[in-house]
């Protein structure tokens with residue numbers, strides 16, 4: 668399974684990716700390099716069975732994590748604002764900034780809504796363009812696929828109502844829609860990237876709270892050797908890092924015990940808010956470059 672990290676610029680995607688991959692951040696934090704890593708999904712059942720039967724080889728399920736480089740956007744085409752790799756993944760992990768670090772006061776609820784709008788807008792344009800092409804083909808006397816047309820029309824109604832497509836399995840699985848790479852039809856895990864001293868999940872206006880990580884701490888931990896890491900964690904009062912639960916960006920290190928299973932379980936695959944939102948009413952682009960600063964050492 669391929670999962671792509673996504674979200675507004677500066678949300679901490681690359682920092683979280685480095686923590687998940689258990690490796691140092693390449694270059695300066697905030698660099699635009701893309702990354703891919705394949706990680707096993709921790710599964711105690713597999714471990715128990717393996718210990719019981721002692722097979723020659725034990726293979727855990729694997730997840731490929733992608734941290735795509737920011738897209739080279741053409742201002743006139745909103746569909747170029749998101750990295751194209753998002754369309755090739757089976758699921759999305761949206762990272763929402765909930766720290767300041769010189770980037771400005773966090774607005775996790777607003778950022779989550781803005782990114783949701785961006786996904787919706789992309790799908791809306793994709794479906795509209797396909798319907799336009801089909802209308803053109805019909806005009807030229809060519810036959811069009813009735814089922815595909817009907818699916819596109821149904822999708823258009825939902826998207827025009829500012830609702831994502833992931834509520835309906837038809838749009839998630841249908842082979843005739845596979846090639847479209849519809850983004851709101853992908854399962855979505857929402858991860859709040861919290862400030863170092865804040866373990867509480869922010870209110871995103873969604874029915875369920877997001878998974879919380881503190882990516883900066885996790886990335887720092889990933890850079891340490893075992894002994895130093897244990898010391899650093901003890902200093903911070905942490906019992907577990909993302910590296911130990913990296914089948915997914917699991918729970919917030921040091922946070923109260925989780926109220927739900929880790930992200931590798933479907934229980935944390937949330938639906939984006941289905942509350943109507945308007946793409947048109949947004950006044951400032953969330954894609955404007957943000958001021959970056961390195962965290963103080």
Ligand SMILES: Nc1nc2c(ncn2[C@@H]2O[C@H](COP(=O)(O)OP(=O)(O)OP(=O)(O)O)[C@@H](O)[C@H]2O)c(=O)[nH]1
Nearest residue numbers: 676677678679680681682696697766768882883960
């Ligand atoms: N304090 C704090 N700073 C963070 C955290 N996560 C990321 N940062 C900082 O925020 C800045 C942006 O982080 P990145 O990981 O590069 O963000 P990104 O989402 O990959 O950014 P783009 O790829 O440009 O969209 C960097 O200066 C990071 O050091 C965090 O959890 N806490």
Ligand SMILES: [Mg+2]
Nearest residue numbers: 680681698699
């Ligand atoms: Mg990045």
